Each structure stands twice: as structure tokens, then as C-alpha cells.
Amino acid sequence: MPRSDHVNGTPEASTSVDFIREIVVSDHKAGRHGGRVCTRFPPEPNGYLHIGHAKAICLNFGIAVEHGGLCNLRMDDTNPATENKEFVRAIEQDVRWLGFEWSDRFYYASDYYERLYDCAVTLIEKGLAYVDDLQGEEVSQYRGRWDEPGRNSPHRNRSVEENLDLFDRMRAGEFDDGSRTLRAKIDMSASNMNMRDPTIYRIRRQPHYRRANEWVIYPTYDFTHPLSDAFEQVTHSLCTLEFEDHRPLYDWYLKALDWVDPPRQIEFARLNLTHTVLSKRKLLELVSGGHVDGWDDPRMPTLSGMRRRGYPPAAIRDFCDRIGIAKANSMVQVAQLEDAVRQELNQRASRVMAVVEPVKVVIENYPEDQIEELDAINNPENEIAGTRKIPFSRELYIERNDFREDPPKKFFRLAPGREVRLRYAYFVTCRDVVKDEAGNVVELRCTYDPETRGGYAPDGRKVRGTIHWVSAAQAISAEVRLYDHLFTAEHPEDIPDGHDYKATLNPASLDRRTDCWVEPSLADPMTGACYQFERLGYFCVDPDSRKDHLVFNRTITLRDTWARMQNKAGHNRKHPLEKK
């Protein structure tokens, strides 16, 4: 029993927090930043948000909520070449969908361009920045290497007046793209490469999606970011590990501009997930290369893809809580995410019956024209969800793999001469198997026991198997899209040199079934609604769905110990390109 339990007297209070929250809590307690807590989520609108961003969103918005603070949503748009409005729209939608709200604190770095320009002028005036005429290759030559100091640019010692004049003319468009830059005057021999006179402004004749042709010079990330944070009075600026090296520069800019009560940058490890990729470059490649059907393809790790797939936002938030925040590079197993999704859906999803791969069953001793209405429970996890009526008749569909002509050991489902329970209906026994010329099973002839209505045997006899079904005459036809991991490789990015990660794309990641049957209660579902198709998994209504053509996405399967038992025979599905 941890000692803290006794100290604060609450036995369950040993909830540990991550190192960032620890810092924020202690800053808050110490009354730093005037007792305020303000974070921000600063995506660049050059792609769609993915599950890795969700981690950052939950962290930033979560911390703000925990302290009665604020979290800003800011478009970090300083590179007009890659950014656009569609991405801004999608980002807003996804953050909102995830369950967070920023009211009027929606900002654009591009709204700060004038102010940033003024800051740059101040740096020049203080002798801390200069206009450099070195270009591309020369710059990197002068920068030196890790183990050798760089050299000062020959233009490093221009007068303040000359710098001011040149910088003004850069803005006015007097110089060609790339011909000059504004650089911070720091230290060309710094061991941290970021401090070797980093670029502040570059010349780019590139129309901006919001500022059009207003500017021909654009500020760099390293300059823009600390100042944007400062302008917005952010207190804690949380970012990923690769920016750790940039922190001295982040602090330098704020110090150079005499910023009072500057924000503090803290870095944490970004998320990696098995069986997928999370780099913007690769996601873009999957979309533009047509390997998936857009950013919101249900197989994508994007938030819009997950939304379409039927992942509840609460499950994603729960997942982010579970994985925690730390500084060690990590690779989270996708099973962790899937478990969060199942847990959420198990509570929420209405149970219905649907048959994805149908085989017809005829109940020989059931009256030809009779239809019964049977009671079915909507959600055993939630009593107030109530019950519904489902029709039963002489002709039904059951799942093809719930029948085996030659059943293996421990197979509890239907087989010649075997009795099973049709869920909420009757016990039936298979009497005959009808096949086509090719030997495929096309129909099962069964008999039912009228005494077992509702699925109960008055004589107390047991059946091991209960299978789902739909009544053929009332069933509604539907398309069902079954999804699997986008990559068969557990670590698609970790493959031998000379190979393309796309070679590990899973050819079976999408399996469209067009001849499925669902129970009549599903006649007119709302887009996005989620269901559990009993014994199959969780499904949601795809936006492609129409009243006369229902389309369901399989969000995730149910746990399937039977399938696992069968697979145990040793074949793991490791991709041939996977290492070791």
C-alpha cells in the first residue's frame, strides 16, 4: 500500500499522473503565470488529423479542463505550399467530434504575420538578426557539421540600417525567391545545430490560402511558434520529442524579445501504433496513390476514418488515457485501441441479428404461412434499452460457417443430426443437406421443436450452440464491408532497406459482402448509428447507405475464442518482409 494513501487519507487516491501534469500541477500550485493554465493544440493544416494527434489533443485539452484553464486551437500555417482550407475544416470537425471545444479561441498563425514581422524588425534593431545573401547549398556549407563548427556568413555583420532596409525590401518583393533570408544572430559554433543562426524569414512567392498574395516572405516554424504561444498567453506548450532540440531556440526568441512570463515548452513521445502508419507523408501517399479510398477510408488511422469506421470518440479518449504520456519511444499494440472500442461499444450498441454469409434453412415441420413475433433483448448491458419483436417463419438464413457437414471437435454449432438453439427462437435439428452440382451446400432441411419457443427447453435439455438467424421473407438485404488491419506487417515502417512499406499493405483489408441479410428492425437506420450484429461484431451505418441499399461497416469483430482456438495451430500472420 503506497504511503501516500495514508497521508491524504483517501485509500483510492493513488492515481498517478504523467510527468507533464506533474509539472503543470506544481506550476499551478506555485501560482506561476498568475495562476492561469493555458495550453494549445497547434496542427498545421496540411493533412488530416490521426490517432497520434488525438493523443496530443486529449493531453492539451485535458490539462486545461483539469485546471479550469483554456486550450486554444491554432492553425500553425506558415508554409503556404502545403496548407489549405479543406484541411482546416477537417481539423475543426475532428477536434469537435473527439469531444473538445474551444469557443472563440480559434487562431491562425497567419493572423500574426504583421506582428511577427514587427518582432523580426525588433530583433534586427537589437542587432540580433541579419539579412543573409547566402543561398541553399551555401547556407548548409557554412552551417558546418555535427562535429565541426560552422562559419559566420560574410553578411553577418551588416549594419542595423542596412538590415532594416534589406528586410523591408524583402517584404516589398524586390528580391527573388530564395535569394535572401533573415537569420537570427546566435552562434555558428553551437553544438546544437538549431542555434547556428537559424532562418527567421524566407522569400516564397507562393499564394497563401488565407492571405492570398499579401506576403512574399514567410516566417519559419521556429520563430512563429514561441511567439504565437506568447501572443496567446499560453503557459505550457506541449509538443513531441523531436522538438526537444528546438527548446533552446524557443526560449532564445522569447528572451531576445524580452517577453515577460514566457510559455514553457515540454516534450513527450509521439504515438506509434502497430499495423498502421502515422506519418503525414505516408498517409498522404496512401490517399493520393489510391491505396485507400480517401482520408476518411475506414481503414485509415485518421480521426475521420475512425469516425466512419464507427469508433466512438469516447473510446479514443479512453485509449489516450490508457496509454499515458511519457518520454520513451513507444509502439502501442493496436489491440489496446481495439479493446477500448469494444468496451465502449459493448455498453452502447443495440443488439440485432444479421447474416453476412447466408445459407438457407427450411424448417420442414413449421407451417408454411405462419409468422411468429418473438421477443429479443436490445442490450443485455442496459436493461432500459428494452426488447423488440423479431419475425420467425419457415424459411430462414443462418451464417454459412455456423454449419459444418463434418464438424471438428468442440464445434458446437449446426451439423447433420445436431440440435442447436436459434437465438430467441427454437431448438432446431439438421435433418438433411441440399447441395448443388458442384457440391456446395445450398440449403439445410431442419425440424424444430415447438416446445422450445423462445429458446427454452421445458425438459431441461441443453444445447451447447446458439446461433443467429434472420427470417428470409422479412429480412432486408444489405451490403456489409468487413475491415481488417491496413497492413499485415506489425511494423510497416520497420522493413529491410530497399523495400517499400506499401508492400506490406493487407490485400484483404477490405472485404465487401453484398448479399447479406439483416433483421427488419434495421429498415431505416441513421448514418453513423452503431449496432452489435450478434456473434459477429460491431457495425455502423456508412454514409453510402441508402434506404434501398443499406451499407454497414464492421467497426470491429467480437472477441472470438472459437476462431482463436482454430488459429492456434500455429500460423501467425507475420508479413514476409517483417524483420526477425
Add this chain to the structure above:
RNA sequence: UGGGGCGUCGCCAAGUGGUAAGGCGCGGGACUUUGAAUCCCGUAUUCGAAGGUUCGAAUCCUUCCGCCCCAACCA
């Protein structure tokens, strides 16, 4: 090769000198009109390694090993 980080169970991850939380996964069992859910039980004598300090070390010191990031006018 210089700088910055990180190494605790298969995967995440607590732990902050007092004798290794928790979750996922996995294995076993109970229950079962979803082979689901639920419920039990089991899963690190040891914290990258080796030395040292200490009554006591995952936590402190030393050395070593391994992994990640950095030489864009990307973010």
C-alpha cells in the same frame, strides 16, 4: 563523429533510497439463449549490463551497452 533524449513483464506504464501499481495481451477456470459480456486465478525474486555507496538501490555514483532525434529557406 558533436549535441539532445530514452532504456522497468510480449506491448503501454506507475515508481522520486524502505523491499516491483495498473491496463492491454497471454494462460487457466466459473458462468452463459452472443464460443460475447461478466467474474475469479495465474502471468518481472527483478528494473539494459557491470562495478561502487548504503543496514537497505529500479531509484544515488562510475563505467559500459543499446535505441531514438538533429546538419530544410518543413513542421
